[in-house]
Amino acid sequence: MSELVTEDIALRLSSIKKRYGGVVALDGVSIDFPRNSITAIVGDNGAGKSTTLKIISGAEYPDSGEIHVNGQQVRFRAPEDARQAGIETVYQDLALANNLTAAENLFMGREEKWGIGGLAFLRQKKMQKMAEEIFESFSINVPSVKVPVSGLSGGQRQGVAIARAVNWGSDVVLLDEPTAALGVTETAKVEDVINGLREKGLTQVIVSHNLDQVFRLSDRIAVMRRGKLMANLETSQTDPQSVVALITGITSQDQNGLSDG
Ligand SMILES: Nc1ncnc2c1ncn2[C@@H]1O[C@H](COP(=O)(O)OP(=O)(O)OP(=O)(O)O)[C@@H](O)[C@H]1O
Numbered sequence: 230m231s232e233l234v235t236e237d238i239a240l241r242l243s244s245i246k247k248r249y250g251g252v253v254a255l256d257g258v259s260i261d262f263p264r265n266s267i268t269a270i271v272g273d274n275g276a277g278k279s280t281t282l283k284i285i286s287g288a289e290y291p292d293s294g295e296i297h298v299n300g301q302q303v304r305f306r307a308p309e310d311a312r313q314a315g316i317e318t319v320y321q322d323l324a325l326a327n328n329l330t331a332a333e334n335l336f337m338g339r340e341e342k343w344g345i346g347g348l349a350f351l352r353q354k355k356m357q358k359m360a361e362e363i364f365e366s367f368s369i370n371v372p373s374v375k376v377p378v379s380g381l382s383g384g385q386r387q388g389v390a391i392a393r394a395v396n397w398g399s400d401v402v403l404l405d406e407p408t409a410a411l412g413v414t415e416t417a418k419v420e421d422v423i424n425g426l427r428e429k430g431l432t433q434v435i436v437s438h439n440l441d442q443v444f445r446l447s448d449r450i451a452v453m454r455r456g457k458l459m460a461n462l463e464t465s466q467t468d469p470q471s472v473v474a475l476i477t478g479i480t481s482q483d484q485n486g487l488s489d490g
């Protein structure tokens with residue numbers, strides 16, 4: 230275990246298995262996530278993408294296999310354990326409290342990180358000022374940090390959720406379909422934010438059904454099918470047609486045979 234060359238690997242999954250009753254959700258999945266990179270996990274419905282994220286985030290516990298973070302083996306029993314290890318998850322829309330402002334959402338649940346003289350003593354104005362600076366540092370455009378986030382657009386809300394996940398010293402951020410509910414313009418803004426996080430040195434894992442987006446954003450593509458990793462590719466060394474073939478298990482030759490032209 231000590232021979233692991235972990236310098237450039239932020240997160241390593243080794244032979245992860247997870248079963249739900251009779252369903253094998255993950256059947257021996259091994260993926261290395263290089264530091265400061267974006268890995269997209271793609272695959273058809275039920276391939277095991279969300280289960281993979283849940284195991285990394287501590288929401289689910291694997292039946293067998295190992296997880297290493299920065300070369301250290303970890304066993305996450307709860308999301309809080311993963312958070313302690315620097316792994317944050319952006320759940321689509323679910324993380325925000327609608328009735329609270331963008332600033333309040335940003336600081337929510339972070340009280341103890343502030344330690345002595347912390348949030349309890351922070352004045353609202355100071356918190357708002359800090360929130361404005363934080364959103365600006367991530368190029369997240371929030372019209373006002375003082376209004377409930379229910380009044381923000383989908384993209385702005387996703388920006389708040391991402392800032393909330395990554396502003397507190399996390400190393401790894403997991404995004405499950407971060408733009409699934411967004412229009413083209415909003416999607417582009419969220420993609421800018423994700424690209425900005427790469428420049429800040431974060432390691433990102435993105436589940437996306439949007440292959441155009443996967444090719445725009447990712448450094449690597451992990452293709453899953455029926456609980457197995459089919460391939461872990463460098464994005465620059467592959468193309469959408471090859472990835473689709475791996476996702477479906479239908480070769481491009483078969484596809485040509487089936488298509489009209
Ligand atoms: N809590 C659960 N109980 C029972 N079966 C589950 C549970 N969660 C996932 N599964 C099953 O495990 C398999 C993998 O599911 P998972 O949610 O990881 O797929 P996915 O790749 O995220 O799919 P999608 O693209 O539809 O989100 C599926 O067959 C699914 O039905």
Ligand SMILES: [Mg+2]
Nearest residue numbers: 275278279280
């Ligand atoms: Mg899923």
